[in-house]
Amino acid sequence: MLELTEAEFERLVSEAIDEIPPELAEMMDNVVILIEDEAPDDAPEVLGLYEGTPLTERGEWYTGVLPDTIRLFRLPILRICDTPDDAVDEVLITVVHEVAHHFGIDDERLHELGWS
Numbered sequence: 319m320l321e322l323t324e325a326e327f328e329r330l331v332s333e334a335i336d337e338i339p340p341e342l343a344e345m346m347d348n349v350v351i352l353i354e355d356e357a358p359d360d361a362p363e364v365l366g367l368y369e370g371t372p373l374t375e376r377g378e379w380y381t382g383v384l385p386d387t388i389r390l391f392r393l394p395i396l397r398i399c400d401t402p403d404d405a406v407d408e409v410l411i412t413v414v415h416e417v418a419h420h421f422g423i424d425d426e427r428l429h430e431l432g433w434s
Contacts, residue, residue: 320399327392328353330406334413342421347373349386349420351413357391365398366390366412374422388416 322330331353335343349370357364370386390412399405415433428434 319393319397320401320405322392322396322402322405324353324392327396327405327409330409331390331413333406334410337410338414338417342417345373346417346420348383349388351388351390351416353390353392355391355393357394363394364391365395365408366416368416368419370420372420372422386420388413388420390416 331351335351338346356362357367361367367389368386369389371380371383390409395408395412396405399408411433415428418428418433423431425434
């Protein structure tokens with residue numbers, strides 16, 4: 319398992335978020351990105367998780383709701399990485415994957431696009 323401090327991992331996440339094209343970043347709405355050490359007990363191998371209502375499914379009813387959440391799981395990501403470059407790549411893939419869910423893109427399409 320690759321060793322990175324929480325601060326180093328947060329920097330990788332920040333850099334991955336900066337890779338989101340500005341026109342897409344501006345469209346993100348009512349979503350927060352969190353870093354947690356471990357994935358849920360029922361899915362310990364999961365690297366990230368989007369919880370909420372995708373932009374494509376929001377209607378007039380969508381008002382006054384808590385933010386959607388993108389959760390990134392630090393230790394599962396680091397467990398599959400051997401080098402710092404692996405971590406950069408995996409964090410970027412995971413951030414893009416979960417942000418895509420916020421935009422309503424499902425796992426099948428992400429796989430087709432090479433982001434799974």
